[in-house]
Amino acid sequence: MTTDRSRDETGVDESDGTAAGIRSRPSIAIIKRVANETGISPLELPPLNETVDVDALDRLLEDGDPDRPWPTLVFRYVDYRVRVGADGEIEVTDPDEDGISVVDEWTHVSVVEEPDDRPLAVRLVSAIADRSGWERSRVRTALAEIADPDALTQLNRRRENGVPRPGATVLFSVLGYDVVVDAGGTISLGSTLGRLKRTGGNVLIVGGVPDDLVDVASTNLLGDPDRNRRRLFALLDRNPGVVTDRLGPTSAGSARIVDYAISARSVATTGTPVGEGGHVVDEPTDLDEFAATVATRVRAFETGASLSEPGDLRLCVDSLRPIIDERGAEGTVALLEPIREAVRDVSGLGHFVLPVGRESPVVERLEPSFDATVELRAGDCGPQQRWHLHESGYTTDWIGLGRSDER
Numbered sequence: 001m002t003t004d005r006s007r008d009e010t011g012v013d014e015s016d017g018t019a020a021g022i023r024s025r026p027s028i029a030i031i032k033r034v035a036n037e038t039g040i041s042p043l044e045l046p047p048l049n050e051t052v053d054v055d056a057l058d059r060l061l062e063d064g065d066p067d068r069p070w071p072t073l074v075f076r077y078v079d080y081r082v083r084v085g086a087d088g089e090i091e092v093t094d095p096d097e098d099g100i101s102v103v104d105e106w107t108h109v110s111v112v113e114e115p116d117d118r119p120l121a122v123r124l125v126s127a128i129a130d131r132s133g134w135e136r137s138r139v140r141t142a143l144a145e146i147a148d149p150d151a152l153t154q155l156n157r158r159r160e161n162g163v164p165r166p167g168a169t170v171l172f173s174v175l176g177y178d179v180v181v182d183a184g185g186t187i188s189l190g191s192t193l194g195r196l197k198r199t200g201g202n203v204l205i206v207g208g209v210p211d212d213l214v215d216v217a218s219t220n221l222l223g224d225p226d227r228n229r230r231r232l233f234a235l236l237d238r239n240p241g242v243v244t245d246r247l248g249p250t251s252a253g254s255a256r257i258v259d260y261a262i263s264a265r266s267v268a269t270t271g272t273p274v275g276e277g278g279h280v281v282d283e284p285t286d287l288d289e290f291a292a293t294v295a296t297r298v299r300a301f302e303t304g305a306s307l308s309e310p311g312d313l314r315l316c317v318d319s320l321r322p323i324i325d326e327r328g329a330e331g332t333v334a335l336l337e338p339i340r341e342a343v344r345d346v347s348g349l350g351h352f353v354l355p356v357g358r359e360s361p362v363v364e365r366l367e368p369s370f371d372a373t374v375e376l377r378a379g380d381c382g383p384q385q386r387w388h389l390h391e392s393g394y395t396t397d398w399i400g401l402g403r404s405d406e407r
Contacts, residue, residue: 026061027054030084034077037092049159051077052168056154060170061086063148068391071147073155075168075183106171108198109180109190120185121149127187132175142174156183173392192389193396196371197221199310200347202340204366207376208357211238213383214318215246216401217374221351222314225251230301233278234258234294234317234339242318243278258282258297260290260322287323291335298342298350313348315339320354320366329365340369358388376401 027048035042048054052075060071064086072085083091112127121143129139143149147170156167167183173192180188196203205217223229225247233243233255240259244252255278282297284290294317301313317339323332336352343350351374356363358375367373373388383401388394 026058026084029088030077030082030090033090033092034080034082037080037094038078040078045078048077050163051075051166053154053157053165056148056151056157057168059148059151060155063151064146065393068393070172070174070392072171073168074171076166106178106180106188106190106195108195109178109188112187112189114187116185120153120181123185123187124149124152124179124181127189128174128177128179131189132177134175139175146172146174152181156185173389173394176389176392176394176396192392192394193372193387196389197311197349200313200343200349201371202343202369203349203351204363204370204373205351205353205376206356206358206360206363206373208355209376209378209383211355213376213378213401214353214355215242216383216403217376217385218316218318218351218353219246219403221349221374222246222316223311223349229312229314231255231314232258232294232297232301232316234260234290234315236260236290236317236319236322238318240278240280246316252278255279256281256297258284258290258294260284260287287326287335291338295338295342298339298346298348301348302346310347311349313343313346315343315348315350316353317350318353320352324354324362329362332362333366333369336369 031042031045031048034040035045038045048057052073057073060073061084064071066087069085069087069089072083074081074083076082079094081091081093083089083093112131114123114127116123118126124143125136125139128134128143129136132139134142152170155170156165158164165183169183170179170181172179176192178190178192178195182188203221205214205221207213222231231247231251231254233240235242235257240257243255243257246252247255257278257280259280259282282293284293294315298313298315317336320332320336323335327335340350342348352370354363354366358373363373367388367390370390372390375386375388377384377398379398381400384398385401386398387396389396
């Protein structure tokens with residue numbers, strides 16, 4: 001029988017029960033964390049090996065990129081929900097009596113109908129290749145960089161005495177797709193970019209391109225103007241007229257504007273419509289007030305119960321140049337954090353414009369603070385964009401930049 005190393009006394013230090021990350025073997029860290037949550041001695045907990053194959057669990061988590069959460073394993077252990085990623089983060093929660101889905105935040109994935117008589121690794125490569133259009137050899141290589149295929153197969157296998165394990169669900173992102181493999185070996189897939197647009201996040205738009213190309217990229221992220229979304233514009237060096245340019249006169253009328261630059265232009269009064277689109281609701285006079293005001297406005301949408309589903313709130317911050325000029329890269333990261341956090345908390349989608357090349361040092365410093373970067377260029381074949389998804393380290397090909405129907 002496979003040795004359950006999580007019960008090795010030499011690896012368990014009960015005085016360090018608050019440890020939240022993986023410091024030795026992942027299985028040992030999980031035992032310690034669960035023991036801390038339950039108040040049960042690690043040596044009195046049931047063997048973790050009865051739930052999953054701990055050798056496979058350790059290999060999956062130890063071989064992953066410590067700077068990213070993939071692969072992530074989710075399973076039930078002593079009536080607790082355990083979620084652990086390759087980045088060392090361990091979450092232990094007590095589900096309610098009705099239970100919760102182990103992938104409740106990944107509702108965008110759908111089951112892939114694959115013949116289940118083939119090995120799991122083969123079915124995974126086939127499913128991802130068919131959905132993404134990548135060659136199987138490319139998928140196989142990318143998959144091996146994230147999760148050991150043999151360990152994936154062995155994780156939920158029966159114990160050596162023939163007794164089945166409850167098993168774990170495995171989640172990871174590869175080649176722009178979110179992948180879920182449940183304890184029974186069923187594979188589900190969904191677009192990582194689709195998840196971001198659907199559930200919310202923060203996006204950085206970069207590229208030394210004309211404003212009209214930025215307007216197109218921003219318009220796509222603001223969502224379908226015919227849908228009743230809540231839109232907030234936080235303008236630092238753009239005229240409020242961009243609201244109408246991007247949304248059209250009908251939808252622009254319901255947009256709200258926080259205008260840092262308005263005091264210099266002296267063209268409107270707070271609460272007054274700007275042309276045919278939007279209402280200036282705040283006129284902060286310094287950057288700290290600007291950041292606090294925008295974060296408060298974002299949270300106010302949730303307080304007012306006006307958000308019906310994730311992604312309903314769309315925020316545009318345009319552009320970051322005045323902040324960079326005054327605070328520098330480090331100061332900009334700090335100043336924007338309350339805004340980004342507010343967007344995440346309400347499951348909104350915010351985009352922040354910085355019209356400089358992605359190779360710029362300031363972009364390099366800002367990118368880790370965002371879920372994705374949209375890079376723009378005026379290519380030989382016309383305006384183009386490509387997405388950099390930071391959580392999975394995936395970059396799309398260059399594609400044409402035009403107003404999207406899928407917003």
